[in-house]
Amino acid sequence: MHRILNIRVTSKKNIILMEVNMNLYEERLNRVKAAIALEQVDKIPFMSAGPAAMAAYSNVQLNEYINNMELNCTTNIKFCNDFDMDGTQAPIFTPRILYLQWFSEVVAPGEGSVGVNDLWQIHEKEIMTEDDYDKILEVGYEEWHDNFLIEKYDAFNQAKPYFDYYPEALRRFKEAGIPSFVDGVFQSPFESLCGARSLEAFLMDDLLEIPEKVEKVFELVHEYNMKGYRALVENPETRPIGVWVGGWRGTPSMLNKVMFEKYSWKYMKELAELCIDNDVIPVYHLDSCWDLGLENFKQLPAKKGIVSLDGKTDMYKAKEILGGHTCIMGDVPAEMLAFSKPEKVYDYSMKLIKEIGPTGYILSSGCDVPFNANFENVRMMKKAIDDYGKL
Amino acid sequence: MNIIILGGFLGSGKTSFLKLLADSILKKENGTNKVKLAIIENEIGKVGLDQKYLKSHGYVVRELFKGCICCTLSTDLISCLNDIEKNENPSWVVIEATGLARPDEIAKLVKEYFAHCNIVISCVLIDAKRWFPLSSVSGTLIQDQVKYADYLLINKIDLIDTNDLEHIIKDLEINNTSADIFKISTTKNSLECSEICELILNK
Numbered sequence: 001m002h003r004i005l006n007i008r009v010t011s012k013k014n015i016i017l018m019e020v021n022m023n024l025y026e027e028r029l030n031r032v033k034a035a036i037a038l039e040q041v042d043k044i045p046f047m048s049a050g051p052a053a054m055a056a057y058s059n060v061q062l063n064e065y066i067n068n069m070e071l072n073c074t075t076n077i078k079f080c081n082d083f084d085m086d087g088t089q090a091p092i093f094t095p096r097i098l099y100l101q102w103f104s105e106v107v108a109p110g111e112g113s114v115g116v117n118d119l120w121q122i123h124e125k126e127i128m129t130e131d132d133y134d135k136i137l138e139v140g141y142e143e144w145h146d147n148f149l150i151e152k153y154d155a156f157n158q159a160k161p162y163f164d165y166y167p168e169a170l171r172r173f174k175e176a177g178i179p180s181f182v183d184g185v186f187q188s189p190f191e192s193l194c195g196a197r198s199l200e201a202f203l204m205d206d207l208l209e210i211p212e213k214v215e216k217v218f219e220l221v222h223e224y225n226m227k228g229y230r231a232l233v234e235n236p237e238t239r240p241i242g243v244w245v246g247g248w249r250g251t252p253s254m255l256n257k258v259m260f261e262k263y264s265w266k267y268m269k270e271l272a273e274l275c276i277d278n279d280v281i282p283v284y285h286l287d288s289c290w291d292l293g294l295e296n297f298k299q300l301p302a303k304k305g306i307v308s309l310d311g312k313t314d315m316y317k318a319k320e321i322l323g324g325h326t327c328i329m330g331d332v333p334a335e336m337l338a339f340s341k342p343e344k345v346y347d348y349s350m351k352l353i354k355e356i357g358p359t360g361y362i363l364s365s366g367c368d369v370p371f372n373a374n375f376e377n378v379r380m381m382k383k384a385i386d387d388y389g390k391l
Numbered sequence: 392m393n394i395i396i397l398g399g400f401l402g403s404g405k406t407s408f409l410k411l412l413a414d415s416i417l418k419k420e421n422g423t424n425k426v427k428l429a430i431i432e433n434e435i436g437k438v439g440l441d442q443k444y445l446k447s448h449g450y451v452v453r454e455l456f457k458g459c460i461c462c463t464l465s466t467d468l469i470s471c472l473n474d475i476e477k478n479e480n481p482s483w484v485v486i487e488a489t490g491l492a493r494p495d496e497i498a499k500l501v502k503e504y505f506a507h508c509n510i511v512i513s514c515v516l517i518d519a520k521r522w523f524p525l526s527s528v529s530g531t532l533i534q535d536q537v538k539y540a541d542y543l544l545i546n547k548i549d550l551i552d553t554n555d556l557e558h559i560i561k562d563l564e565i566n567n568t569s570a571d572i573f574k575i576s577t578t579k580n581s582l583e584c585s586e587i588c589e590l591i592l593n594k
Binding site: 119199200203204207208251252253254255256257259260288289291292312333334335337338339340370371372373 | 401402465466467469470490491496500503504521524525527528529530531532535
């Protein structure tokens with residue numbers, strides 16, 4: 001009887017805790033959504049990124065972190081909780097899913113020359129040959145894609161533990177009161193084909209020498225990708241709150257304007273529109289300098305997405321161009337989080353809040369919080385938010 | 392520690408020039424007891440390449456190929472420099488930057504976050520054969536790599552004619568009015584390259 005009573009008491013506590021966290025979940029979700037809608041917020045939203053830093057924060061070795069999804073999730077929840085984040089951009093993460101994204105070789109911690117607690121590496125090599133373009137046109141992209149990823153990387157098996165655990169990770173994050181704003185990566189054909197061919201070959205041999213053939217393949221890749229993305233967002237059971245729409249290699253600093261529009265933006269725009277049409281938040285994850293591409297985002301519906309910048313794009317230029325149109329997120333630079341004094345991070349964050357915000361702004365690291373971050377610096381970002389709320 | 396940042400797009404000949412530069416450093420520092428040179432390699436798509444050669448010559452070689460393909464390298468670079476300073480403290484460090492990096496940004500990073508450097512020199516290699524096609528493809532990256540370099544080294548000049556070479560020089564001079572520009576061929580005229588290396592080291 002005594003035991004049963006205890007269980008009942010514990011259950012009641014749990015129920016209360018779950019209710020509190022559900023309220024917190026809704027509060028955080030609405031805060032970020034208000035920032036996206038460029039509405040007044042009760043406080044500046046704070047978003048996390050940087051899985052390796054999350055492992056380092058909990059003293060979890062990287063090879064354990066990437067191979068044990070339950071531990072991975074626990075570690076990430078702890079990081080988000082301790083820094084009172086309003087959301088995550090990855091409830092769990094392992095570099096083993098990057099095969100599916102960039103089609104490049106991944107060397108995980110504890111493999112090859114990479115130490116058990118060393119950061120994973122992406123080895124970009126010419127794995128796909130020029131002949132593969134012909135194969136794609138001949139057999140279709142789906143068949144080529146599956147064969148390539150299985151034969152070269154055993155990619156689906158590598159990623160299986162991640163995808164198997166993902167629903168549970170989402171449930172746990174929700175139970176902890178933390179919304180996940182990125183539950184998928186939508187990308188243009190540029191990113192995966194560039195990763196498979198390697199940048200040099202892709203730019204110099206393919207885009208310059210055989211552009212018509214590459215463009216035909218792009219269309220097939222995009223059609224295949226869109227089919228998968230559409231199935232995901234149109235089904236209420238699988239529809240995510242948000243996804244990344246990237247932004248890694250097909251950038252306006254890498255490509256001239258004509259090529260950027262033709263080989264990258266055209267597809268990114270369609271991906272963003274698919275998200276927006278289905279009430280999914282596109283988080284435009286823009287690595288490197290996008291100064292020359294900022295205007296493009298005005299072609300998309302206002303107040304629907306997040307432009308996430310990594311410290312290379314001029315935040316003030318972004319505000320000048322996209323202020324009143326699209327929410328901006330970023331961009332405390334990785335090196336600042338690792339090596340600067342906490343006061344500097346605090347001042348930088350406060351300046352961003354005041355000048356890029358306070359509406360239409362989410363404070364975040366520029367891309368990832370680095371593996372070797374000084375976590376006092378992450379705390380300073382949060383302090384800037386709290387202190388601004390008291391002004 | 393003196394730091395040289397070796398930049399330039401993929402395939403511009405950075406590694407070939409690095410070997411000549413490394414030999415020149417060894418020659419220059421001959422007779423000192425100090426560790427002479429550490430090399431930080433951060434090129435995409437050529438993992439471990441030439442490590443054996445460089446290590447066999449007694450150089451300290453560190454690789455930076457970490458993380459996602461974007462942002463975290465900057466913090467690794469500073470950590471790596473701190474580590475080198477603590478363990479080897481060489482006279483010279485050469486950072487072979489990724490072909491996608493802007494040497495001026497690396498120089499800024501090093502000056503701001505690494506306290507132990509005396510001078511920071513940036514050298515950018517240009518692939519003469521591919522300058523025009525690459526310029527036509529690229530957005531701002533290629534011009535930005537060139538813009539703030541201390542030295543611009545037009546490599547593979549044996550593969551182009553004089554007329555094209557003059558056009559390249561004009562292009563470079565428009566983008567960077569203060570850099571010293573050298574015409575080289577790392578494979579055909581290593582002797583001349585070595586002389587240029589010495590000039591850079593004696594800056």
